[in-house]
Amino acid sequence: MTILYLDHAATTRVSDPVRAAMAAALDADFGNPSSRHPLGAAAGEALEAARRTVARAVGADAAGVVFTSGGTEANNLALFGLTPKAASGRGADVLVGPTEHPSVRVPAEDLAGIGLDVRTLALDASGGLDLVAAADAIDTSTALVAQMLVNNEFGTHYDVARLARAVRARGGEATHLHVDAVQALGKLPLDMGSLFDGLCGSLALSGHKVHGPKGVGALVLSRAALAKGRLPRPMIRGGGQQSDLRPGTENVPGILGFARAVELAAEGVAGARAATLAARIAFEEALAASPLAALGARVLVPWSDDGRQAPHVLSLLVPGAPSEVWLHHLEERSVYASAGSACQAKKKDLSPALLALGLHADEARRVLRFSFSAETTPAECRAAIDALAAVAQSLAHL
Amino acid sequence: MNDLPRPELILVRYGELALKGKNRSAFERKLVENMSAATAAIAPVRYERSRGRITAALKRPEEQADAPATLQRIARRLQEVPGLSSVSVCIGVPKDPAVISAVVNAELAERLEFERGPVTFRVSSRRADKAFELTSVELDRYVAERIPPELWDKLEAKLKGAELEIGIEVRPERAFVYLGRHAGIGGLPVGSLGRAVCLLSGGIDSPVAAYYAMKRGCRTDLLSFLSPPYIGASTRAKLIDLARSIARFQPRTRLYLAPFAEIQEAIRDLCPAPYRTILYRRFMQRIGSKVAKRNRGRALVTGESIGQVASQTLENIACIEAASALPVLRPLIGFDKTETTDVARRIGTLELSNRPEPDCCTVFMPDSPMIFGKLEDCLAAEEALDIQGLLMRSLKGIEVIEFEAGQERA
Incomplete structure (x- = not known):
């Protein structure tokens, strides 16, 4: 795979x-x-x-x-x-x-x-x-x-x-x-x-x-x-x-x-922006159409075209299990992402940036980060959402 | 987004040029030529001359990913072109007093957002379109009267020496609004006053001297001396970096690298040791004169300043200059070292000059160099040398490196 x-x-x-x-x-x-x-x-x-x-x-x-x-x-x-x-x-x-x-x-x-x-x-x-x-x-x-x-x-x-x-x-x-x-x-x-x-x-x-x-x-x-x-x-x-x-x-x-x-x-700025924006939009659209949305998964700062966001990185609040569990389940499906900031993924402390965003500690433990490059395709983003949905299903059975 | 007022035009002012009655047109043409060369590497720019102003606009703004940012970049690049006194980046607006006033207020609100005030200001309108409904005095008043009270709290009108100039230009096709001016380096367009050759060492002074010669309108080529095998490739690299750095002030720059080791060996072997430095420099003047004259150069430029190093006494300067066939300009003659260093820092050569590389003058340095040299002693010492032969061989060995402004540095 x-x-x-x-x-x-x-x-x-x-x-x-x-x-x-x-x-x-x-x-x-x-x-x-x-x-x-x-x-x-x-x-x-x-x-x-x-x-x-x-x-x-x-x-x-x-x-x-x-x-x-x-x-x-x-x-x-x-x-x-x-x-x-x-x-x-x-x-x-x-x-x-x-x-x-x-x-x-x-x-x-x-x-x-x-x-x-x-x-x-x-x-x-x-x-x-x-x-x-x-x-x-x-x-x-x-x-x-x-x-x-x-x-x-x-x-x-x-x-x-x-x-x-x-x-x-x-x-x-x-x-x-x-x-x-x-x-x-x-x-x-x-x-x-x-x-x-x-x-x-x-x-x-x-x-x-x-x-x-x-x-x-x-x-x-x-x-x-x-x-x-x-x-x-x-x-x-x-x-x-x-x-x-x-x-x-x-x-x-x-x-x-x-x-x-x-x-x-x-x-390559213009090209990278266009490509990551296409990926970002595909990701958010696929998310909205998937069962994940009904389970409470949401993008923390959803895309908006007001110049206040860069499209290539997003945080996804996931339901239920902590991000670490989600990451390893995604890994099994060959989807590699990270929890919060990669630099902190292994640390116990919570990201102050997520807390500054207004998240509760419980929520900050359930944040996955997905980030794209100019090479990322919309199809890959849709496949990632499929994998997330499958993980959600298997975690629900735990 | 496209309907929003945005920077569209750069207004260029040139002070001293305007005084030069007869030559004015030629000076203006030269200035535009130099500005075009400076900005060629950024984007295609259309320059227009009219009524004592030059304007610059992007030829094809739609092709730029971020046209306003590109225009800002061009404006900053133009600030480095000698001959130009200031630039303003102007926002294009329809020729309607109400719209002009609204744009002024929006710009002021942004500019004053964090000011505690009061900021002194004045409105200065110019009306190139005499058919416009208001005279420039009326437009000044119209705009000032419509500044909202919350902005007035941070403002104070002042006609002379205001901190903030609200500029309005009404042209036949469109009006332009700007806040403030960005100073240029002043001086005269390079090339409008002939050519010179600057002797470039690796030190702090000579690049600054070359800059001042350029600033006063001289196309200034650079001449450095290399003494392989006494001096290595890293000194050559440093000289090229320095030359590239000052080359941005003029459209084209030549760096001449003249071999110097044979001359230094001959002086070491055949002349009195205390005179070595003076005799080296006399040869540099000879080579400089020859190189300059080949290209109709009319002067040599050096970074000398009286008394800055032991060898820069009036006596030694006289001995050295006597070998030049051209006038020797010394722009730094009245500068303290700290003043030169400040300019070097400002024009971006200080870091390069501070790179520790030996230069050819340090080769065979005598223990006690002559401080009060005498010309007759120099001439007597040089009788032992085959001056013409040494000169010819150095001139034949010159390597030339050319720089095109704007390409080395954005």
Whole structure:
């Protein structure tokens, strides 16, 4: 039985062009970019070309691209590197979004632990950011505001452009806006110039969500952050690579693959959106027509074409058994999905993002996440609903 | 969605150009040419010149996945084109005062949403369509009077030096509304004032000097010196990255990479050690002059500033300049290092310059370089050298790399 892989928000298969981009660097072009000989210089040139490629894809300057080991490190570098070491005592030092990935949420908890005034933004009744409250919390003492662009569990596309206006009006030059764009890359057009226009800001990107390799990503700093010299304090120290912001011999094969993947993702945004939207609509239509709907299964944030959602990821509240049980029953039918966020699937604690959405603890334990790529077909989504219906039937007999 | 007012046009202003009476038309043409080259890689753009303004619009907005974002991107790219003083991204609206006022109010509501106020503002209308029902003064008043009270609370009218300009352009076919201006880098269109060659080292200063020469309208090519085997491929890569980075300020840029090791060896072997750095630089001026003259270049540009390093004394500058067959422009002459660094950071060359690679000047550095050089001593020292032969061989070995603006950087 062929596998129905509907867990693209967890990770994706490396595409052929990406594999090709990496292969050369693993083989003949194996030089260390810091070496003085031509093999090293060639690796250095390839590395800088990759930096320019990533910058171009997101509308940034090459000098702003800091390659990291992935989205988690990019988020950590922003959270720990762009915040003060002591509280200002004048109000919120750090604001984080209500449904952030753990790689933002946990560093924020650590910052609160060392005494910074860390506050969490709220959702409004419609599931969007409560920007009035957010604006009131931001002032010139606020060093950092961190907000994801697209949620990794239920696909909400937050109005970060409007948040940027609030930051500009209330924090101005003093405040850095960090945007976790890991789930937005390849799904929405990303243009840092428009988003941050004159603001100090940064994006976190990851390779393996867009058919690139695992273990590589980037923190991309806005032009204003560069021009004002607002660079993150490095978290690790070493031989000065990447302008000392992230020392250590660069992961050249990974970075070349990452850059190719980012380039393809940016070029393919329109196609990916159309394909994942078709998949999403097929999924929701099949769900509505299946016996699952009558049993109480529902998509937590159903698709609507108001620009407040990305189509490629959805959360499904299922009836009866906890998500773990559903996952293993689906597995037997070769349907691969995840529970909540894959990063938490093995943890006992409940997703704060789901709770922020207003779910009770009992409901938050019964959430499955399905996520699509440009390769996902409507037929696969209908097959997944059939499998879910069959699981529901067998669980009913328990 | 398509009926909503959206950004349709970029209004481009150019300050100093307008002063240059006779040449104005040629300057404008050059500016449009340079703007086209800068934005070619983003999307096809139609430029129009009329009445002291240039407008830019997408040729086929329907082909863009996100036309407003593309227009914003073009506007930001244009801010980097020398000769342009500011740009505004304009929303297209029907020529109806009521609709214009409604769009202004909607834009203001968005712009002021989080402002605690008061923000000083003024309305400035321009009427290219004299048949329009209101004069520009009447339109200013019409629009200001219809700003709703909740927005007025955050506003304060101010004619001079207002923080927020509400701009309205009424054209024969359509009206345009914008809020505020984004500053350009000013200066003059590259190519309107001839050509120059800038000596580019791997340091912080010379890319900034080249930028200023471009800003003042000189097409500026770049000349660097490589000394293999004393200096390796990574220095070459760094110079190419630096050249690419400043090449975005002009349509076309040549980077000349001249071999320099033979010259340095000859100076090491045949001349007094304290004079080495001065003599290297005299050769750089000679090569620079030759390269410039081949392409009708009329000046050399360097990143020198008085007293910044021990060798940059007036005495040494005089010794070095005497070898040039062209005027030597030093845009950074009055800059402190911190000022140069600030500009380098702003134009995006600082990170590249800070990459630790040796440059050819560090080859065979004497222990105690001459600080107050004398020209007659330079000339005497050079008598031991086959100047023409050394020059000819370096010139013959020059490698040229060409850059097209806009392609390297979005």
